[in-house]
Amino acid sequence: MKQRKVIVISPPFFSHFRPLLRLSEAFAETGWQTLVACSRDFQPQIAGRRLGFVELVISRNANTGVAENTEQPEEERERINAFLEATRRGPLETLMLQAEHRKLDMLFEPEYLAGRIEAIQHREKADLYVVDQLSYGVTIALYLLDLPFVSFCPAHPYSIPVGQILYGVPPAWPEVFSSAAADRVESSPPMDPVQLKRLRSLSVQVEEYFTAEFNSVLGRSAPGRERIANAFRFTSPLAVLYNYPEFSPGREIAGARRIFLGSCFQPESLDGEWRQLLDDRKELNPKVLIALGTFLSARADVIGRCIRGILKAFPKALIIAGAGAQQEALKGLPEYQVLVRSFVPQIALLPQMDLFVHHGGNNSFTESLYYGVPAILLPFSSDQFNVARDAEAQGIASVLDPNRFNESRVAEVAVRTLGSDNSSLISWSGWVRERGPEHAVRRLEQMLETDTLSKTHSSDPSAHK
Numbered sequence: 001m002k003q004r005k006v007i008v009i010s011p012p013f014f015s016h017f018r019p020l021l022r023l024s025e026a027f028a029e030t031g032w033q034t035l036v037a038c039s040r041d042f043q044p045q046i047a048g049r050r051l052g053f054v055e056l057v058i059s060r061n062a063n064t065g066v067a068e069n070t071e072q073p074e075e076e077r078e079r080i081n082a083f084l085e086a087t088r089r090g091p092l093e094t095l096m097l098q099a100e101h102r103k104l105d106m107l108f109e110p111e112y113l114a115g116r117i118e119a120i121q122h123r124e125k126a127d128l129y130v131v132d133q134l135s136y137g138v139t140i141a142l143y144l145l146d147l148p149f150v151s152f153c154p155a156h157p158y159s160i161p162v163g164q165i166l167y168g169v170p171p172a173w174p175e176v177f178s179s180a181a182a183d184r185v186e187s188s189p190p191m192d193p194v195q196l197k198r199l200r201s202l203s204v205q206v207e208e209y210f211t212a213e214f215n216s217v218l219g220r221s222a223p224g225r226e227r228i229a230n231a232f233r234f235t236s237p238l239a240v241l242y243n244y245p246e247f248s249p250g251r252e253i254a255g256a257r258r259i260f261l262g263s264c265f266q267p268e269s270l271d272g273e274w275r276q277l278l279d280d281r282k283e284l285n286p287k288v289l290i291a292l293g294t295f296l297s298a299r300a301d302v303i304g305r306c307i308r309g310i311l312k313a314f315p316k317a318l319i320i321a322g323a324g325a326q327q328e329a330l331k332g333l334p335e336y337q338v339l340v341r342s343f344v345p346q347i348a349l350l351p352q353m354d355l356f357v358h359h360g361g362n363n364s365f366t367e368s369l370y371y372g373v374p375a376i377l378l379p380f381s382s383d384q385f386n387v388a389r390d391a392e393a394q395g396i397a398s399v400l401d402p403n404r405f406n407e408s409r410v411a412e413v414a415v416r417t418l419g420s421d422n423s424s425l426i427s428w429s430g431w432v433r434e435r436g437p438e439h440a441v442r443r444l445e446q447m448l449e450t451d452t453l454s455k456t457h458s459s460d461p462s463a464h465k
Contacts, residue, residue, distance in 0.1 A: 005125065014294055015293065015361065023261075024036050083381070107231075114144050144218075171386075245262050260435060278352060281336070285314075286317055289357070290320070291321070292380075297323055306378075322343060350373055355375070359379060369425070370433060372429035375397040
């Protein structure tokens with residue numbers, strides 16, 4: 001039997017590349033010849049994993065580790081700085097800025113990508129492609145080329161909108177954002193109805209603009225193809241892989257098979273230095289990890305408040321914090337108890353932790369759920385509000401507004417979180433552990449056996465005009 005070949009296409013973002021790399025390994029372990037097409041920055045991480053590498057640039061911006069240290073054009077660096085400043089003003093300002101930025105980079109050179117992928121396909125003759133759902137230029141290129149592909153959703157499932165949901169607008173907010181909750185430091189409520197209406201209006205404009213751009217590409221490159229009604233809903237008709245638990249089975253995407261992986265990462269072991277650091281401090285408890293992701297680690301003010309609040313609640317705690325390029329801003333804390341590093345081995349540390357404070361990013365959320373670690377979520381942007389809402393609704397994490405808590409409040413929430421009943425967390429941890437990338441590959445192979453991987457078009461009839 002001919003060995004099947006898959007090409008996994010990753011954007012130049014570390015948080016997207018990492019789960020796609022794990023999915024690539026699952027394909028290889030199942031017997032597929034597997035190539036990863038991505039930025040050359042990630043080639044060293046691909047080497048030695050039974051995976052092939054194909055260089056493919058699919059975005060004008062990047063984040064290959066610590067966002068502030070990633071080499072990129074000045075205009076992109078300015079956008080990162082503008083984003084970080086918006087997070088200080090609150091969720092609506094941040095989401096509106098992100099909506100504006102989508103006009104600039106959602107559809108990166110699809111005709112160029114179609115030419116590059118066509119050349120790759122001519123050489124490699126892949127049986128299947130996997131594309132990050134947020135890499136729309138690649139999706140439309142594969143659609144134009146009639147190549148079989150599946151969509152990988154690296155973020156919250158609402159990143160593929162359904163029903164009346166708009167891309168970039170949370171349909172429901174965590175409680176701390178939606179009412180005059182007791183943990184306000186400032187008296188004014190963060191959810192201004194006028195601003196919320198502006199966000200919705202802007203998101204409709206971006207959706208219309210983006211869809212028009214999408215259809216303009218189709219008009220130039222494939223005049224006979226059916227036009228798209230909503231580009232944000234445009235996915236593979238074959239399968240959508242979600243790096244997320246199946247909290248709400250009713251979130252349907254018509255036509256496509258929906259496969260929930262639960263999580264998609266490779267467990268890691270602590271190196272000798274970290275093992276020694278923990279062993280030297282084994283008398284310190286609880287052990288707390290604070291990590292806000294590659295972009296938001298720049299918010300040293302939030303990290304500092306978390307550290308001081310946790311020490312207030314637990315004077316004998318061990319706290320490990322990832323601070324990106326902001327290590328200097330967090331000096332003056334007790335060095336024996338507080339280990340601040342530019343980068344922390346999050347996956348390797350999690351099984352050793354009693355509490356995880358993070359930003360509600362999809363990877364952090366699913367990793368902590370996998371290990372059953374109680375968490376406090378501090379959502380700033382993007383899909384983090386949706387993740388936090390799910391975590392709150394399922395009773396598996398606490399949520400704070402990162403701009404509006406003080407040290408006393410985080411101390412109170414940390415004590416409550418560690419003392420709470422964690423039966424729901426344990427139950428969902430078991431669910432996540434039973435799924436994974438191997439589960440997805442087996443499902444896809446079953447689809448191949450029944451010959452359902454054939455043509456490529458949008459899975460959602462409502463995405464077509």
